[in-house]
Amino acid sequence: MSTKLFDELHADDDTMARLHQRLEREAATDELLDVAYRTVDSPVGPLLLAATTVGLVRVAYDVEDHDAVLTKLASAVSPRVLRAPARLDDTARQLDEYFALRRTAFEVPVDLRLAEGFRRSVIEHLRDIGYGRRESYAEVAAAVGSPRAVRAVGTACAHNPLPVVIPCHRVVRSDGSTGQYVGGAAAKTALLDLEAVRE
Amino acid sequence: MKVRPFEDVVAAHGATVLRVCRAVVGPVDAEDAWSETFLSALRAYPDLPADANIEAWLVTIAHRRALDVGRATSRRAIPVDTPPDRPSARADPAARYPDLWAALQRLPDKQRLAVAYHHIAGLPFAEIAALLGNSPDAARRAAADGLKSLRKLYPEDEIA
Numbered sequence: 001m002s003t004k005l006f007d008e009l010h011a012d013d014d015t016m017a018r019l020h021q022r023l024e025r026e027a028a029t030d031e032l033l034d035v036a037y038r039t040v041d042s043p044v045g046p047l048l049l050a051a052t053t054v055g056l057v058r059v060a061y062d063v064e065d066h067d068a069v070l071t072k073l074a075s076a077v078s079p080r081v082l083r084a085p086a087r088l089d090d091t092a093r094q095l096d097e098y099f100a101l102r103r104t105a106f107e108v109p110v111d112l113r114l115a116e117g118f119r120r121s122v123i124e125h126l127r128d129i130g131y132g133r134r135e136s137y138a139e140v141a142a143a144v145g146s147p148r149a150v151r152a153v154g155t156a157c158a159h160n161p162l163p164v165v166i167p168c169h170r171v172v173r174s175d176g177s178t179g180q181y182v183g184g185a186a187a188k189t190a191l192l193d194l195e196a197v198r199e
Numbered sequence: 200m201k202v203r204p205f206e207d208v209v210a211a212h213g214a215t216v217l218r219v220c221r222a223v224v225g226p227v228d229a230e231d232a233w234s235e236t237f238l239s240a241l242r243a244y245p246d247l248p249a250d251a252n253i254e255a256w257l258v259t260i261a262h263r264r265a266l267d268v269g270r271a272t273s274r275r276a277i278p279v280d281t282p283p284d285r286p287s288a289r290a291d292p293a294a295r296y297p298d299l300w301a302a303l304q305r306l307p308d309k310q311r312l313a314v315a316y317h318h319i320a321g322l323p324f325a326e327i328a329a330l331l332g333n334s335p336d337a338a339r340r341a342a343a344d345g346l347k348s349l350r351k352l353y354p355e356d357e358i359a
Contacts, residue, residue, distance in 0.1 A: 005299075005346075011214055019213070026238050074202040080205050080244060
């Protein structure tokens with residue numbers, strides 16, 4: 001602008017952070033917080049966590065591009081998307097415990113609205129594959145009643161909206177090799193190795 | 200079509216809207232006005248046309264919220280004739296600007312609003328005229344007169 005006269009009105013970071021927190025609280029109270037999100041650090045890189053009022057709706061790896069994921073959520077769920085960590089506190093704590101080998105199952109409400117049809121059936125089945133266990137893509141296909149849809153199972157796993165929490169990393173190739181993964185092959189190996197430690 | 204998450208709107212415009220609120224309602228009520236503005240904006244956001252000028256939209260909401268806040272508190276005035284000692288330049292700017300607010304407060308309402316909406320928010324005079332209920336020429340004059348008076352009341356070299 002034409003004048004530095006108003007520089008004094010500029011707010012410092014602490015003030016903006018405080019106002020943001022107030023907005024998070026008031027948005028939740030007024031039921032306007034359609035999508036709350038935060039990021040957490042993990043041994044497989046920063047993870048984006050997003051939740052609706054129903055439950056956890058998205059977990060995303062860094063390689064998925066968190067900004068792009070949030071933009072998609074704004075279209076697919078609601079543009080009322082705010083960085084509001086409180087709703088994700090419980091999920092973040094359980095992830096910490098999982099990576100510290102102190103938790104083998106996640107107990108958080110989930111919102112599976114981003115997985116529909118056949119993909120939804122696959123995702124629902126993945127929730128039954130226990131900690132440290134593995135199933136092949138063919139076994140998953142058979143389990144959901146479409147034994148010939150092996151490739152479609154792979155696609156469904158690649159589009160798992162809640163990786164780590166819903167264990168698509170436990171689905172591997174019939175020959176025992178780990179196969180592809182939404183977070184990259186290295187992340188898949190890391191999770192499988194981590195879960196093997198307790199066995 | 201891409202929809203921007205509301206968080207982007209807060210990140211991009213939050214600081215500017217707070218400066219506008221501080222200039223319009225002053226230090227005591229600015230944070231309430233900011234909070235009400237962004238809560239209202241969040242409520243209405245899904246219905247905002249894709250090609251809308253978001254900053255102008257936010258300032259319009261802030262303008263209405265500021266009028267509400269102003270009415271609710273009937274303008275808690277800060278004494279003009281006994282300004283506090285000026286703290287060091289390293290202090291929080293928010294602690295320093297009551298002096299500037301004291302000067303802004305002495306402007307007629309339309310001048311203060313025109314100055315804030317044009318020189319802080321960068322709104323065109325046609326939009327400011329719509330908010331103030333006058334003509335673009337009158338809004339332009341109000342901003343110019345307001346800035347001139349402000350420079351007399353609050354010389355810029357005092358800031359350094």
